[in-house]
Amino acid sequence: MSRHVLILEDSRTQATIISKMFQRVGYETTCVVTSDEAQEQLRVGAFDLLLLDVFVESHNTLDDLQGYRDLAPHVPVAIMTAGQLDNPDASAESLNKARRARVNFLLPKPFYFDDVKQICGDVDTYWSHIDASKQAVAS
């Protein structure tokens, strides 16, 4: 069974590039451009990974992190950011904010296919642990 990633990225070009990388690893991909669309997808679909761009328009998606987790409690979250040229500290602030919020994976832009492959491997490991925990609880 292939895994499914939900990608929140406001640049359609970037969404296409990222989507192709995940597809190459064997993932199904769903791309959305707003936080509202992402939450709507989480309500109706099942995903194995939630990939968020931090700065969507002028909005910081990390502010909505709790809402995503409420909708998909066990789905691991990866965040990607290119920072902001006008605000060089924004990237470091975002990465620290994400780490404090226990985000599972960090993907600073630009990233490459090898980075995506590594994340996908970690996602497999994550779900293996979850499945093992469930089996342990069940037994």
Place this chain on the structure above:
Amino acid sequence: MSIPIGVTSTPPNRPLHPDPHHGTKGSLPDAADNLKTDMNAPSPSDPTTVNAALDNNLLDLMHQSQGVVTQTRDFFHQLDAQRTAEFRVIAGFLEKARAELRDLRPHEISEKGLPSADAELEAITRDTEVATNAIMTSAETIMGMNAGDPDLKVAIDDEVMKMFESCAFQDITGQRVSKIIKVLKQIEERLNGLSQTLGIGESAEHALTAEEIRRRDLLLNGPAIGGPETDQSAIDALFD
């Protein structure tokens, strides 16, 4: 009219003892003429009378001189007041223009804004060049592949993935362009502010220079934004 020597004479139309209060009524040249005439008069038979006449004429002349000096002083005072007011208006205008120039913060633009925009443009050029070369290299690699290779599909996918990776620069480029546009808008806003302050308007008709006419005629303005001005069907029609 000749006057015999030794004969006391009274000039016609002029009293021997002029009204001491009439000093401002006659003109200054008249008073001077009277004085000159009296001094050139023949030896008086009664010196006291002649001296009195001279004194009166001198007083008359002094009064009129005083009047002229007063009027002249008033004139220049008025002139000074007008000029002072005009210079104050000019000084205020210059101060306002100076403040506007100060608000332009030209050093900020030249030392910070423009070098930053320049660096971003260089980065865009560099990133575009790197991406283009990577894409062309992958394309060449694909073209050189052996069609009979059993791993052909995997090899092509790897090269295509490199092409996608190369396109990732687009995300940062958007931000770089936004930063440049921000600097240009700052310059535009400040120049508009200065233009309004100085009351400089656009001339209604802008006469094209020889260079502008040549560029227009030879269509040297670069690619049109949003696509060519002439659609393909119109171009095709030229060759029919």
